[in-house]
């Protein structure tokens with residue numbers, strides 16, 4: 171976490187380009203309360219945009235060029251002709267997110283013209299708060315400002331997702347891009363990834379969210395994400411449904427033999443997780459916080475045993491939270507490292523975050539734990 175802000179992004183732009191920026195954007199990261207590994211099967215997810223994010227400062231260029239730079243350590247700046255936007259490798263690979271967005275807008279008929287964009291971030295990269303979706307959304311808002319347009323959050327999210335697929339090479343679902351483009355302060359978003367409808371869900375003031383970055387990322391993460399998607403597609407095909415959202419737990423149980431043990435367990439996770447997400451939203455709306463916490467615990471168990479995307483460090487962090495009396499604790503995001511999310515009494519958020527760090531250190535885990543709040547969507551910032 172850094173003290174980055176739109177003002178620091180603007181100051182960096184000035185230093186880099188020797189003139190003032192003319193466009194500013196802020197885009198949040200996201201957490202996900204529940205509904206993990208279901209977005210690419212038309213499921214229900216319950217993410218929230220958060221109060222940490224990516225800030226972009228930009229100016230139009232007379233030449234047909236895209237110039238990109240970021241304060242992220244070890245990231246090269248990039249200059250690339252607008253008619254030749256292609257994937258970059260190595261220290262310039264961070265630029266695939268913004269250049270992919272510019273390219274996808276171009277292909278959709280929204281050619282921005284030359285731009286120089288400088289990024290600063292208060293989000294830690296690679297921690298599971300979706301800095302990638304925040305980079306994409308910040309870029310999208312800059313492009314829209316340059317063109318004097320404002321796309322609906324849903325269209326912007328879909329263009330950002332396209333950029334991630336085609337330019338970053340990550341076959342992600344739609345959850346992250348939706349969360350950062352449609353977030354509302356004080357609310358989580360119950361998103362139906364089949365109809366793409368969204369219902370903002372107020373977060374009671376008595377509860378707070380504590381995020382824990384495990385600091386680990388296991389090498390198999392990327393390939394395993396694709397394998398999970400493929401297993402789910404196999405299950406849907408064998409169950410003769412368009413996506414697992416259309417299946418019931420009973421259908422999955424009845425097809426156990428036909429699916430085979432691994433695919434059966436993948437499907438059981440997805441179908442039960444979709445049910446849990448609906449139940450969680452209802453429990454929150456009814457103020458049944460114990461029930462919501464119980465559902466988070468069940469989500470973690472399912473991700474661990476059936477979907478097999480947890481790891482020792484994440485399991486240890488959930489156990490540490492449980493030992494501190496936090497039932498609502500689970501791994502969050504793609505898995506194989508990354509982070510956990512905790513639902514805690516608001517008054518104890520800061521002390522519980524500190525207690526998690528201490529207990530983790532005693533087990534040899536250097537983690538970073540802090541409360542996050544639900545924030546608004548990506549948007550232009552007035553200069």
Ligand code: GLA
Pocket residue numbers: 205206207208209210342343344345346503504
């Ligand atoms: C990553 C992807 C999302 C989603 C989660 C798992 O964050 O980007 O689309 O699939 O993993 O829920």
